[in-house]
Amino acid sequence: MSDLTTLTIAELRDGYARGAFSAREVADAYLAAIAASRGLNAFIHETPEAARAMAAQSDQRLAEGAARPLEGIPLGIKDLFCTEGIHSQAASHILDGFAPPYESTVTAKLWDDGAVMLGKLNMDEFAMGSSNESSYYGPVTNPWRRNGDETPLVPGGSSGGSAAAVAARLCAGATATDTGGSIRQPAAFTGTVGVKPTYGRCSRWGIVAFASSLDQAGPLARDVRDAAILMRSMAGHDPKDTTSVDQPVPDYEPALDQSVKGLRVGVPREYRVDGMPAEVERLWEDGVNWFRDAGAEIVDVSLPHTKYALPAYYIVAPAEASSNLARYDGVRYGLRVEGDDLIDMYEKTRAAGFGREVKRRVLIGTYVLSAGYYDAYYLKAQKVRTLIKQDFEHAFDKVDILLTPTTPNAAFGIGEVSGDPVQMYINDIFTVPANMAGLPGISVPAGLDAAGLPLGLQVIAKPFDEAALFRGGMVIERAAGRFAPTDWWS
Amino acid sequence: MNKAVREAASQKLVEGATGRWEIVVGMEVHAQVTSQAKLFSGASTRFGADPNTNVSLVDAAMPGMLPVINEFCIAQAVRTGLGLQAKINLRSVFDRKNYFYPDLPQGYQISQYSDPLVGEGVVQLDMPDGERVEVGIERIHVEQDAGKSLHDQHPAKTYVDLNRTGVALMEIVSRPDLRSADEARAYLTKLRTILRYLGTCDGNMEEGSLRADINVSVRRPGEPLGTRCEVKNVNSIRFIGQAIEHEARRQIDLIEDGGTVEQETRLFDPRTGATRSMRSKEEAHDYRYFPDPDLLPLELEQSWVDAIAADLPELPDDKKARLIAEYGLSAYDAGILVADWETADFFEKVAAGRDGKAAANWVINDLLGALNRDGRDITDSPLSPDQLGAIIELIGEEVISGKIAKELFEIVWTEGGDPRDIVEARGLKQVTDTGAIEAAVDEVISANPDKAEQAKAKPNLAGWFVGQVMKATGGKANPQAVNALVKKKLGVE
Amino acid sequence: MSVDVATVRRIARLARIAVTEEEAQSLQHELSAILDWVEQLGEVDVDGVPPMTSTVAMAMKKRADTVTDGGRVEDILRNAPETEDGYFVVPKVVE
Secondary structure: OHHHHHOOHHHHHHHHHHOOOOHHHHHHHHHHHHHHOHHHOOEEEEOHHHHHHHHHHHHHHHHOOOOOOOOOOEEEEEOOEOEOOEOOOOOOHHHOOOOOOOOOHHHHHHHHOOOEEEEEEOOOHHHOOOOOOOOOOOOOOOOOOOOOOOOOEOOOOOOHHHHHHHHOOOOOEEEEEEOOOOOHHHHHHHOOEEEEOOOOOOOOOOEOOOOOOOOEEEEEEOOHHHHHHHHHHHOOOOOOOOOOOOOOOOOOHHHHOOOOOOOEEEEEHHHOOOOOOHHHHHHHHHHHHHHHHOOOEEEEEOOOOHHHHHHHHHHHHHHHHHHHHHHOOOOOOOOOOOOOOHHHHHHHHHHHHOOHHHHHHHHHHHHHHOOOOOHHHHHHHHHHHHHHHHHHHHHHHHOOEEEEEOOOOOOOEOOOOOOOHHHHHHHHOOOHHHHHHOOOEEEEEEEEOOOOOEEEEEEEEOOOOHHHHHHHHHHHHHHHOOOOOOOOOO | OOHHHOOOOHHHOEEOOOOEEEEEEEEEEEEEOOOOEOOOOOEEOOOOOOOOOOOOOOOOOOOOOOOOOEHHHHHHHHHHHHHOOOOEOOEEOOEEEEOOOOOOOOOEEEEOOOOOOEOOEEEEEEOOOOOEEEEEEEEEEEEEOOOEEEOOOOOOEEEEEOOOOOOEEEEEEEOOOEOOHHHHHHHHHHHHHHHHHHOOOOOOOOOOOEEEEEEEEEEOOOOOOOOOEEEEEEOOHHHHHHHHHHHHHHHHHHHHOOOOOOOOEEEEEOOOOEEEEOHHHHOOOOOOOEEOOOOOOEEOOHHHHHHHHHOOOOOHHHHHHHHHHHHOOOHHHHHHHHOOHHHHHHHHHHHOOOOHHHHHHHHHHHHHHHHHHHOOOHHHOOOOHHHHHHHHHHHHOOOOOHHHHHHHHHHHHHHOOOHHHHHHHOOOOOEOOHHHHHHHHHHHHHHOHHHHHHHOOOHHHHHHHHHHHHHHOOOOEOHHHHHHHHHHHHOOO | OOOOHHHHHHHHHHOOOOOOHHHHHHHHHHHHHHHHHHHHHHHOOOOOOOOOOOOOOOOOOOEOOOOOEOOOHHHHHOOOOOEEOOEEEEEOOOO
């Protein structure tokens, strides 16, 4: 029944309604696909028993005619989300053995809506990375390969496991998180759709914190409609997260059929960076034309502080991370490496428990907050952040959405960029500004490069106007079609 | 800063080998906010629970947990600020103070650094010599308490209990306006009184609800402020004087020997009464403060603050002035009564519709004395205000004598009951009709002529006659009056 | 080089991460490269610009003063490397 795994969430929903198959059959098909695809290293913890039990419950609800919005939809969960009694380790050695006595708000909402849990997905350690190579569990392999080339490629990061699993049809959809591009960049690298909601749209409660002022949960899905369906279940106010916003969550599906006639689409000139591959530029032009053909009005806009978003991000995010990761000290959970005294225990535990990239960021964050440097780095970066947000506000006076490439390049080979941290950071150049300003963004596959690898276009909207993301995303999807890798891995 | 250079009266200066020195003291008082739940979590603040039972997932800093602020704790801090006549900042910010310690699960304390909730205020001290000292409050900020580390349970291990982790504290920072150990003690006492009036901190120093860090420096009169040392771990008002005197003396000796005071944190040891350096722990403190990204700035409405202000109780200074004016009390007596709002309250119930001065005397001398003797608190006094009031009324009505009143007080104290009933039942009522007493005495003497004769040689026998008369009058006669009459009639002295 | 090896050691100590001599050397280069790169923020004029406090303008929500959590020692201690009698246990802290 492996063809069940090719169905979208919307198609599964229809099939269940028709009684074409059972949730148990769908769950089993996915469990089989996961078992056959361990080489991709997308799942780091499988939960077949939970999946079957939840699917059985879904079948009962379906039989009773009491189906919930995600009844019987099998999902993969990024390891950053705490799941009660189940491996939740942020793909880090320091959280060895951690099984929380609580369930994150976002995953709890998904289960309440009838979704079925398949397991926990690989990711960059503590969501720090753009290639999924910093995971304690090893890198994830992108199901996409260059034409006629077996070089293993990265799926992007940090939600690399989520993106690879969705692209390889190992789950119908996945949860992910985006601090600087960790949903949209892997979506672009794997030909999937990824949504980073407005900051405050989804509760952060129960999601291991990386950079609190930037982290947002969102869905990774096979198409725009599936992303819209998942988004509705994940979003919503949570009294346990005071930064979550008390605003109604609309049904996003009607927006998918809305015309973009008269919609003003901004094209920010500062995103035309030096050294951008011609095919990325061409794809962006294609995107502009698709919107124009669909009746939208194209407006040239300026976001003058764009180039400073990335360096400001690499001050703010590590600073917050250095503090957020102080709790991993070998006292209450996770790894402990014994030492001669308390401080020795701390230092040995954290030296052994954190990987290279995490250490780098914790140290950078510690440095920029330390006495004498706070004003020059952290305070300055937060002021630059204000300017970045103002840039967007000015642009949104003139336009409804912005259209940009998601990434400056397609997926690269595992190990290719790992030597130079700054080179790796450049991957997030187009995604970071939306995080810095708290804005929602979507990446939608828009075409393949010369080597046959997917590339994505990004739509950025005003705060809490996720509906505009889906409306704009549909323009790209209708014009570009959908992209799926050929199965070589199972 | 005018206040900071306040000069102490010469009698407060201390003698050194090379001349006289002035002690300069400022205090940072950590007061635990009275509340049901913690500052950022729903766990209980109750003292003395089993280890790690009053701990939420947030307090244990489980991954992905987030703080949500307790509005009542903020109201309590605002109430405190208003009680100290301080400025309430309608916008304040919570920062993270980063350091590693096993009883600090997050690896940072949520505190307020650059933008505290409460700004400048003042505390008035009335010193016993009549001097009035104004102590400036620099700021009050709200922060989380840490947990408890037990170092003495195991030779090689430290045990950690997080019950106290996350309980709301107010850090009340004074200006260096104190000039002696006495003033410092008076300041903490007064601050404690005000907090208890406000109901924002129970002031229990034994349970650690009130803790003081003391900044001590010395200077020659008229000179700029010297380098200060922070003395920690002073957990009773009694030790404050000891700690300050020891630390000031250490600094004076050091300077007079040609040394210099280094700014550092010192630990007070109650067993030796001395302070010692904590430099081992000092190690490169760099707290890396930054605004907590999990919390938005705290913004208050002026109307919300105004509502709290409108609801403030009468505070000790006002109450003292009123007691003096309303009941004609001395400043000294009023000062004793207002030291605890419960005592002042008790007094006012006793004094209502009665003689205020008499009420003050009875409360201060007899009631507080008896409570002190039995180690009891006024909230758990065996005597109610009504009972004490009745005793005072009985004296005023001349139903009992002052001496009987003291006996009556003891009876009510130990046995309870309505004082008027007791007076009746035990014949404590004085018979003031001397004619009736005289008749009874005459009757007893004439019935016992031989004994009356013997009494002339043995005056002690007069006691027997008194007893007979008391018996004949059913115990109602005033014993002094009986005694005097018996002696007079028997002709004995 | 923005940072020297001594600075790397000092911040590693602050962050409680043990670093070997070799790691300190390579971290010196990596951290310096990152710090040199963020230096470009120096070009931005931020005079009079307030630092960002939150991306969404809204009032902070607050909780009522009621006890809603606690009494779950099992949950609190379950994942701990070492516990005894309801306490977390760590190597002795030397005061």
